Amino acid sequence: MATIQKRPLKHGYSYRVVWREPDGTLQQRTYRNDEEKAKDLKRFLDANNNSMNIAQQAKLRSLSTAPTVRELVEHHIENLGGEVEPGTVQTYRGMLRIYFTGTGIGETPIDVLTTSQVRTWFDELDRSPKTKKNVHALLSAAIRTELRQDKPRIKANVAEGVRSPKSVKKTRDPVFLEKHEIQALIDAMPDEVYRRMVDLKVYTGMRFGEITALRPSHITERRGRMIISVREAWKRHAGKEVGQPLGAPKTNKGTRNITLSKSAAERFKPWLDSIEEDNLIFTVPSTGTQITSSYFSRIIWAPAVDPLVEAERGKRPVLHARPTPHDLRHTHASMLIEAGNEFMLIQERLGHESITTTIGTYGHLRNDADARAADSLE
Missing domain, CATH: 1.10.150 (DNA polymerase; domain 1)
Structure with missing residues (x-):
């Protein structure tokens, strides 16, 4: 708390305001024959943690008529x-x-x-x-x-140039699943619709909003291969009054064709043939409605994953780490890289707008490419 020291002068009094800043430094300011200014400063300091900077900002705020x-x-x-x-x-x-x-x-x-x-x-x-x-x-x-207004009430964008340090670590690293972990995860799903959806997601790398928007009309067979045409995706939820609309995929390159492997197509085709007319391929079994990401994560995914990451006494857990549904997409990319596919192809298959995104996310997995580069110097 600031204090006021009153001292006599030849003509009147001086009023010295003394306070200690939050960093511990002792500060003071003296007013000659103006007790009210000293009291005013003391009030501001007391109300603003004894910080002159905060007190000055508070005073400016109190005098401003501009919007907040x-x-x-x-x-x-x-x-x-x-x-x-x-x-x-x-x-x-x-x-x-x-x-x-x-x-x-x-x-x-x-x-x-x-x-x-x-x-x-x-x-x-x-x-x-x-x-x-x-x-x-x-x-x-x-x-x-x-x-951009005709008469702006500010002179510059004070938010420009404020950025996180480039060295800030991601809050969570992707989880790349092994093939035996993928199968364990598929088997743990509580219903066939979710087993087929997880299987298709991990072998196509599709985003959740894309795969849950699939209809039979999006899938064709050419020369004995099954091809998924990604043209629609559920957009971000906008509230009860608007709902969750369908729209284009997340990026321009998100509009793409994905060819299924022969084995993945064999597993998926019987399920596809069971869908009537052009209804959604994957829906909540009890209601026939759209599978939302929040419902799937909380009601389906978490209860299925929990037992797989909890180790029984004397045994290893089935999964080496706790994955999220989005990690199925990461796993798809890691399998493509392990098989020796180039980043350009992986970018197109995942629908990344920029190759930089693909390399930045998965580049560290290409240990073989780094080894070949080293060998080329021999």
Whole structure:
């Protein structure tokens, strides 16, 4: 807590405000014949953890008439227009509620916000690097929208240049399953529809939203081979009033053809032949409705995986690590690499927009390529 030391002068009094900053340094400021200013500074310091910087920001906030960061982000979201999918807008509203409503940065007027504040806020966000990046991108986009106005109330985008260090480790490494683990996982599924879906997913690398949107009309047979045409995917959920719509795959290259191996096609064809008309190939058995990722993860996947990663006394667990449904896609890529396929082919099969994504995710698996490169120097 700050203190005021009153001392007599030849003409009047001096009022020295003394406080200790959060880092332990002792600070002081003296006012001649102005007790009210000294009391005002003491009040601000007491209310702001004895930090002059925080106190100054609080005073600026109290004098500002500009909208807050929360209001800026909210205005940006509400004026995105029809080019942004409803599910994405819903996600942005969730970010607004969690990261900007009732928070220090959210209630800061935009004309007071500084790069230093944004950096501190960003560094202290206890979220995965991807989430932090997305929240920061929303803030930066909202500021850019303000700067495009005829009379912007700010002069620069203070969120620009604030990034996570490149060395930040991923919060979770992919799990690559061995073939015997894949079969154990398929066998653990509680119903044939889920066994067929897991089998097809691991041998095609399809995204969850793609495989659960499959219909018989998406599959053709050419020259004795079965080919899946990926043209649709369930989009991000947008709330009860909008639902989860079908749309194009995640990326432009997500629209692709995937050829099944002969053995995978033999396992899948009897199930495909049992689907009536052009209904969804994979649905919840009890309701015949779409299989959502949240339902599958909680109700089907987790109860099936739990026993496989829990070791019985004196025995090894069946799975060497706990996989997620998305790890079936990672496993598909790892099998392609192990078989010697080139990254360009793997990129096309997975539907990655950029080869950089493919190499960045799976490049470390190509130990054989590194060995061949070393041998070429002999």
